[in-house]
Amino acid sequence: FLLQYKEIKITTKVKASLSTIVKALSDVDHYTDWIYNCYSATTVKKLSDSDIITYQMLKVPWPVSDRDVV
Numbered sequence: 001f002l003l004q005y006k007e008i009k010i011t012t013k014v015k016a017s018l019s020t021i022v023k024a025l026s027d028v029d030h031y032t033d034w035i036y037n038c039y040s041a042t043t044v045k046k047l048s049d050s051d052i053i054t055y056q057m058l059k060v061p062w063p064v065s066d067r068d069v070v
Contacts, residue, residue, distance in 0.1 A: 028054050044070065 014021060024034070031041035031054070040057040047053065056069040 026052070028052070031056060 016024075024030075028041050028043045032038050035041070035056065035058075037059040038056050039059055040055075042055050044053040044055050053070065058067040058069060060067055
């Protein structure tokens with residue numbers, strides 16, 4: 001049977017400076033270059049220089065359907 005999750009939380013460790021991470025997260029146009037199976041990414045709304053809302057579409061293997069991430 002399949003569970004219906006409304007949200008998930010992911011934690012990771014990254015060997016990079018904070019400025020490098022901020023630069024990568026701010027460059028929404030290039031999410032498809034480095035986010036696994038991300039085939040579309042757009043900025044929904046820029047709230048401030050440090051807060052943005054993004055929309056991503058992720059390809060996932062069967063039997064799960066593709067995922068939308070905001």
